[in-house]
Amino acid sequence: MKDIIEKSIQSSLSYSEYRNLISSLLAEGKSTGHVQNEDLRHYSELNVARMNRIEKTVELLPEVVLTLEQLPKKYIWLVLSEGWCGDAANIVPVLHKMAEATAQIELRIVLRDEHDDLMQYFLTNGGKAIPKLLVLDTETLDVVADWGPRPQEAKQLILDYKAAHGVVDEPAKIALQKWYVQNKGVAIQKEVVNLLTSKLV
Structure with missing residues (x-):
């Protein structure tokens, strides 16, 4: 997997890219993505507006900033994403803000469909659900x-x-988008920081 990660980082994008x-x-x-249709283009347009809003409105919790600043070493946050993904539109800008808050984290993004070999290692219940954040040791990868x-x-x-209606x-x-708007990125921040403190300290 190390070779796959190295290749993924080489072809990865900054948040602005x-x-x-x-x-x-x-x-x-x-x-x-590999699939092109009107729905995915429409979702991508919606997601641009969502990302613009999040960049302007979401604020990091003080305790989150403190934890990020005090990380013991440097890490690469490698994120599998796609522009049409609603979850990614709500999550990746928050991860960007978190990475911007500390010199200890470098955020890099790869497109899922172009990095299927990497995605296969991080499936969710057998599916290619995104976004997926991989926390990499900068020195060892x-x-x-x-x-x-x-x-x-x-x-x-x-x-x-899904249990109540049988479908998503x-x-x-x-309903999911409303939840993201109301939560203002708090759950993302807390879960990622809890992950960092439990795994890295």
């Missing part, structure tokens, strides 16, 4: 922790909806 790629593809009427594809409360919301349909996606 990721945002620019999504926008430039949309200008061509496309989305990221060992995966010391992973997180995703969504916070526990959001995960439970979808599980409960548009109302479920709307």
